[in-house]
Amino acid sequence: MDETVAALAARARVIRRHIIRMLGEAGSGHPGGSLSATEIVTALYFGVLRVDPARPDWPDRDRFVLSKGHACPVLYAALAERGFFPVEELLTLRRLGSRLQGHPDMRKLPGVEMSTGSLGQGLSAANGMALAARLDGRDYRVYVLLGDGETQEGQVWEAAMAAAHYRLDNLTAFLDYNGLQIDGPCAEVMEVAPVADKWRAFGWHVLEIDGHDFRQILGAVGEARETRGRPTMVVARTVKGKGVSFMENQVDWHGAAPKGDQVQQALAELERV
Secondary structure (H helix, E strand, C coil): CHHCCCCCHHHHHHHHHHHHHHHHHHCCHHHHHHHHHHHHHHHHHCCHHHHHHHCCCCCCEEEEEEECHHHHHHHHHHHHHCCCCCCHHHHHCCCCCCCCCCCCCCCCCCCCCCCCCCCCCCHHHHHHHHHHHHHCCCCCCEEEEEEEEEHHHHHHHHHHHHHHHHCCCCCEEEECCCCCCCEEHHHHHHHCHHHHHHHHCCCCCEEEECCCHHHHHHEEEEEHEEEECEEEEEEEEECCCCCCCCCCHHHHHCCCCCCCHHHHHHHHHHHHH
16 A cells, blocks of 8 residues: 555656646646645546546446536646646647647547536536446446535535435545635635535435545545445545645635746645655
8 A cells, every 4th residue: 555655646746747837838727626636636547447548438447527627637637647648738738729628528638528617517427427337237437526616506416416316336426625716715605514414414425534645535435336325425625726835725726827936836846745
């Protein structure tokens, strides 16, 4: 386990540097929620998901849905590092004609399972994928990542109710619980707590973890795999802008790209981690 954690931590550092370079080059995008979700996405793509970059449409692959689609820099970085497309393409983020737009497009980029960005819809799509696996007799698993501010959307709770009703135990959701959204703290905009109790009340198996601890992330995935008859929600406590000192817990970095010296400072800090 120690070697696995060390390898994942090294990969996460690479992915964080990609995020900063991409956003700095693009001059726009969403660093805060990309950085807060880095360990979760890294653990999934390099320690959990059964995928084959040479066959992105392999029927038995595991599925990952980034419901908070504005955090696509972390997804793009993971897909590139996993081999779905060249790493060099990351610096085309948000350019006219690029496959890497401000929200992921399943029609253009291999490895993207669902076009997302209109918040609140990813869990519904993941439900459909999980139910399809059952109907088709396949054993793939489905993972979905939601933002905490996103759970203010009513459709999330309709999907939560449906997943429990259909007993989708091949579905695991992660909540990136960093406490901040574009307009400020979630507690001030529209309180989402008590988060774990709400999901339990909707019939889910719920785990609460440190979303930057690889051991806890992998442990939660393992427990979810062993859970029968219920979907699993992993409430992951995270830090918005994790890894970059001037971005951490700062709501202004939800959707603002670093520039010039900020890029260099961020990259220098990430080299020292």
